[in-house]
Amino acid sequence: MPELSYLESINQALHQEMERDENVFILGEDVGEFGGAFKATAGLYEKFGSRRVLDTPMCEWAFIGLANGAAMMGLKPVVEIQFADFISTGFDPIVQYAATTHYRWGAKVPLVIRAPWGGGACAGPFHSQCKEAWFAHCPGLKVVIPSTPHDAKGLLISAIRDPNPVIFFEPKYLYRREKMEVPLETYSTPIGEAAVRREGSDLSIITYGAMVLEAVEAAETLSVENISCEVIDLRTLVPLDKKAVLDSVRKTSRALIVHEAVKTGGFGAEIAAIISEEAFDVLDAPPARLTAPDTPVPYSPPLEKAFRPDAGKIAARARQLAAY
């Protein structure tokens, strides 16, 4: 099996889905000949031409509106937002139109919005944000955040085949980091299923996105200290695999929720609430959250390092929780 990076895996999924289904097309800024700011769409324009790989002017509101209309006509738009931060410029057609249409009058809006997401690259306040909670708060949108090259391909294929609007955040920190074996053939990874990245019995670390790697590293560190951590990678926030979360917590009786997004109103609060509501009886400690603090994402290396959770911080918090 070939080894692919996260980015290569996304690119391969796009190639294969466009080959499979004539209705799949790509749109966004600089996605054509240029291949996108991160090269996720490289080679697609050459293969499929400008009808199916549509370079737009800068106009997020208009091209996401377009994606809505085209989707309802039976096409499968895959929108690229250059950086997830810029999704706010196209907010209304996502959170007002795409999210509500099927519920309101029954039309399907099968579009995918891909966006390079998250920090860790000292890219400053406007190229580092994690705004998944904005979208998880809008019934009607699915929210997917894969953490491995294998899942990136399988989940993107599922997103493209899904009859609903899917917000697909790609942790750009992982784009060129670790390669892994990714099957050449197409496969779909189900939306709504978490993955157990590491089994353990003392506490559950529940996370997603680039924090999965950090959590696994923390778990390895802690195993030497005889603290056995289970790492749950949510993979999709909406729909949420509640069962995987609760099963793990029932096993370990302790939960540490980790995310890169800021704390207040973050998705971790939702997980903590679910655990409190539904597994209170088994808890040996209050559910804990380790997140970024409630600030914009700072640029300067010492500030971003302090801002962003990492393996060291996760291990430290997990130790406290294990000793509770």
Added chain:
Amino acid sequence: MSADSINKIPGKKLLELLYWMMLTRRIDDRCEALFKQGRFPGGIFSQEGHEAISVGSAILLEEGDAIAPMHRDLGAYLVRGMSPGRIFAQAMGRQGSPSGGRDVNTHGLGDLSLRIFGYVSHLPQSMGIALGAAYSFLYRKEDRVALTYFGDGASSEGGCHEALNLAAVLKAPVVFILENNQYAYSTPIEKQCLVENLSIRAEGYGIPGVTIDGTDVIAVMEATREAIGRARAGDGPTLIECKNLRLKGHAAHDPADYIPPGLLKRWKKRDPISLFRERLENSGILDGNKLAELQGRIEAEIEEGVEWAEASPWPEAATLEKDVFSDA
């Protein structure tokens, strides 16, 4: 080239324009070099080819006027009083920068004491911000103007339309400078709009619009002077489209091999600094000695700026959560 139009302007002023443009170029070069040496991580937007626009317009502002620049307007920051040291410190993420290390490169390079509004990445948000400053002038019946900038790329965003229309309706004292450098990142102008001159859109808002040569600092100055006069006279906003070409990549990481070599070559011959230098030489305002003097002064200021920035401490992690809200 005929030197007619510059004869009306005092030689000292002309040399000042040249100085600001050269300083802008050299800071840009130095930032790029430092970035490529790995001295800071954030990246740098190239300024090359935009110096005449930012300098030729900002030079006309007076104390108390407001400016909301974009990412190719390093010259405007300098002209309005931002020191090279603070600019380098911003790129390096140091405490002494206007954002104290929180924001990156020209983002957030704001200083209200200079009435410079730091921008967010989301384009063209500064248009609305400048309009707000202009409204404050109307509100307080102050004889001031606000100046703001946006690109050809940003001109396709909805916010651009909203800001121009609202400014027109309010007859706000604001000057909108459209820096049409023919590219939005990799996307050429032909893929962004079907009109030859974006300034014709002004008519749709009922305001004056002109297209000028953005490589000619004097042309920029003259057009801006007129627009500012109109704004101060209570006649509302103007749209000035300055045409140029971004002579380097979108940012320091971008080799920009999507720009056809012929196009680049043609516009390199229209480098705003070389053009102006020649013009000053031809009219006897600049000679070898004066040029060497300018260069020496600029190099010294840059060395001083880099040293100042490097001596500025890193922000302390303990300050991370400060200032999200103002206490008073």
